Amino acid sequence: MVKIKERIICDTNIWYGFASGKLDLADFSSANLICTKVTIDELASSENILDDDKVFLVQRALKMIFSHASDIILESPVHWLIRMGDPNFKIDLSTTKSNLEKLRIFSNLDKTVLGQISRIPELQENIQNYDKPLDPSIDFINSMSPIVNSNIKNTIGKKQHRKKDTSGGIKNLIRMMIGRNIPNAKINWTNYPWKKVVLFVKTWDLFFKEMELSGMKAERNDWYDLFNMVYVNESEKYWTLEKKWNRLIYSDIETKKYQFKMN
Structure with a gap:
């Protein structure tokens, strides 16, 4: 049985792991497992819901969250990022809470009703189109990586680039993202508590370096995984079964301390 005081922010695959039996919940009954909106959104928009067999896995994952998170x-x-820089920023969570209650109902549907879910045309369309707004950004990033790679080869070289701290560029991206999408946020970036999002910033930086140097392509799910790390502060752990993220997180002295590893 795992006994750990720190809050453990869980990747979506952890809840799937409990649902499928890959992970034994009895071993973590005393662990402080945290679910996030990213996971809730992933499950609610999962194409597994449209599969007559896999829909039950989504349901079990939600049951695990509601009973054990x-x-x-x-x-x-x-x-979350805004509130760290502007604690007075008002957020309307009414829709999120309403959707969460709908998922709670979904988690308790009997098999007969659940088996009909995938046949709802509106649901099919919503799920199939949910991630599409991410595509232009992903395509742009993937198209830029070879150009950056070529520049690196012709200048400082791969080895030196990997050692270089380019996390300042990630912080600038975060500023731009918030400034363009939430212009009414009043954030004093000079005193922003970046130490509370070290895992997010550094892992994003490591991920971009990996793309630039190895030719790896970004996928839709990568953004869910990355932004799920936003919630991990300096006193918490992050738990994922994804080998790519575990490798990247463990590769850097600043991020490896956040990694939760089973004994």
Whole structure:
């Protein structure tokens, strides 16, 4: 049995792991497991819901969350980032809370009703189109990586680039993202508590470096995974079963301390 005081922010695959039996919940009954809005959104928009067999896995994952998560963070990653710099920023969580209650109902539907869910045309369309707004950004980033790679080869070289701290560029991206999408946020960036989002900033930086140097392509799910790390502060752990993220997180002295590893 795992006994750990720190809050453990969980990737969506952890809840799927409990649902499928890949992870034994009995081993973590005393652990402080935290679910996030990213996970809730991922499950609610999962194409598994449209599969007559896999829909039951989504339902079981939600059951695990509602029965065993110590906390469910309702703020979106962007709002979470804003609130750290502007504690008085008002966030309307009524829609999120309403959707969460709908998922709670979904988690308790009997098999007969659940088996009909995938046949709802509106639901099919919503799920199939949910991630599409991410595509232009992903395509742009993927198109830029070879150009950056070529510049690196012709200047400082891959080895030196990997060592270089380019996290300042990630911080600038965060400022731009919030400034363009939430212009009414009043954030004093000079005194922003970046130490509370070290895992997010550094892992994003490591991920971009990996793309630039190895030719790896970004996928839709990568953004969910990355932004789920927003919620991990300096006293918490992050738990994922994804080998790519575990490798990146463990590769850097600043991020490896956040990694939760099973004994």
